Amino acid sequence: MKRFTALFLAVLTAFSLVSCGVFRSEEDVPTKPAETLPAPTAQTVDTTPQTLPAPEPVPTPAGPVALIDGTTTAMMAPSFWNCSDELVADEAKIAEINEANAPAVMYYDKSGALCSVKIADVGETLPGDTVYCIITDNAPSGAYVDHAPMPDGYYTALDANRNTDAIPETVAVRYAVCTRRTMGYIYPTDDFITDEAGDYYYNNNAESELMPAQAVIVLHVSADGEWAYVLADTLGAWVREDALAYCADRAEWEAARSPEDFLLITGNNVTLDVTPMPSAASAMALPMGTKLRLSDPIPTEVGGRRPISAFSVELPVREDDGSLGYETALVPISLDVHVGYLPLTSRGVITQAFKFLGHVYGWGGSFGSNDCSGFAKQIYSCFGVNIPRNSKPISEMTGLLSGDFTEGEPDGARLEKLASLTPGAILFFPGHIMIYIGTVDGVPYTISSLAMYIPASQAGQSTFTVDTVNTICITPMTVLSSGITWYQKISRYVDLKV
DSSP states (O other): OHHHHHHHHHHHHHHHHHHOOOOOOGGGSOOOOSSOOOOOSSOOOOOSOOOOOOOOOOOOOSSOOOOOTTOOGGGGSGGGSOOOOSOOBOHHHHHHHHHHTOOEEEEEOTTSOEEEEEGGGOOSEEEHHHHHHHHTSOOOOOSEETTEEOOTTHHHHHHHHTTGGGOOSEEEOEEEEESSOEEEESSSOOOOEESSTTOOSOOTTEEEEEOTTOEEEEEEEOTTSSEEEEEETTEEEEEEGGGEEEOSSHHHHHHHHSOSSEEEEOSSEEEOOOOSSOOTTTTOEEETTOEEEEOSSOOSOBTTBOOTTEEEEEEEEEOTTSBEEEEEEEEETTSSEEESOOOBOHHHHHHHHHTTTTOBBOGGGGGGSBOHHHHHHHHHHTTTOOOOSSHHHHHTOOSSOEEEOOTTOOHHHHHHHHHTSOTTOEEEETTEEEEEEEEETTEEEEEEEEEEEBOGGGTTOSSOOOEEEEEEEEEETTSEETTEEHHHHOOEEEOSOO
């Protein structure tokens, strides 16, 4: 990695001279209020470790911006907050943290016992009963499909397409890589299933998003052949089968899963150039946390272009026979990218989080965005920390300093404990995950992907009007949930300390 890091610095300097980002817990489900609510092949480069330049700060809004009461436009810039550049954990420590929180898919077996399957422990086969229980563990509810009344027999047809009768006694798993960002669903359909006809934000069938170049394990295929059921980190879901490229064996899959030298997408969503020649990379959107293997050696030509002032990467593609292939693509160095993981610091976490400010709330990864737990996962992935997908498992992480808030703890003690946390710490109460960013005049603040809240001005009332925002935003913890302040409701924290 040193060679690529040094090369990145050398190219960046030259560029600057020339031209002067399956198991969904009940806690994740938003609570609906009871009230009616309104190219050279060899190069000589300096391999001396160097400090990379700090990312450009998110600018303070220059014009009128709607804000939650208690926040200011100055707070919209990460530089406003008192963050540290001190390294929280090195690569070895982060590996320990990931090992302690190894991703596992939770499910109930036929006896009703809670079980888990760790991705790293899956071999060449799995028992058919295990696969059956994972696939049938969850089912969405709802009376509307794509905002129209659900037709008779709808769920029966979906159950049939799950094709569970075809699961053999022993399942030979397959290894694959996602070739694009794609949604994972509970049932093999991308229909929008809701409780209300006018609900455009909460697809009850949404499980989670999967990222480009993400390695998955394929357990089963739907009856119509259009969907594959996959395991990925801490979830199981149905994804479009044509979004997968199949590996020849586990060794190829492991190499794709953990590339030694890679380019990390550190911008919220980075869009590659439109290419004059046909290419899978043309105008491709790459979400934050995407890892693309760096080309080695660097090619002399890509799509009729010299790879000048651009990184050469290997983009996973699906060949005509469904197998995994790679296409060399160019990523301009002017985009928000980084060679390898970012160093885990308080400032780094806050800087990454603020790149999402103002973007849409995306339940289960819908709309190319994220909900509260997916937001935290995507941020921490930039530092090589693999946190769980759902909120309650995130709160139960080990390896980083964590602790509980005692029920009935006095306000003063709670506020003091919050103020002692490191900006970038994860906060949890049932139903929501937040990133703590700091305390101002005794008030703690967070950034999160937020569906709704009750304004602080309604404190002490017996009935409440919920403010639906569906936005990633900064929030003072004096706002309410179920009639009490967020800082009173917080039950657990995971601090940026080891």
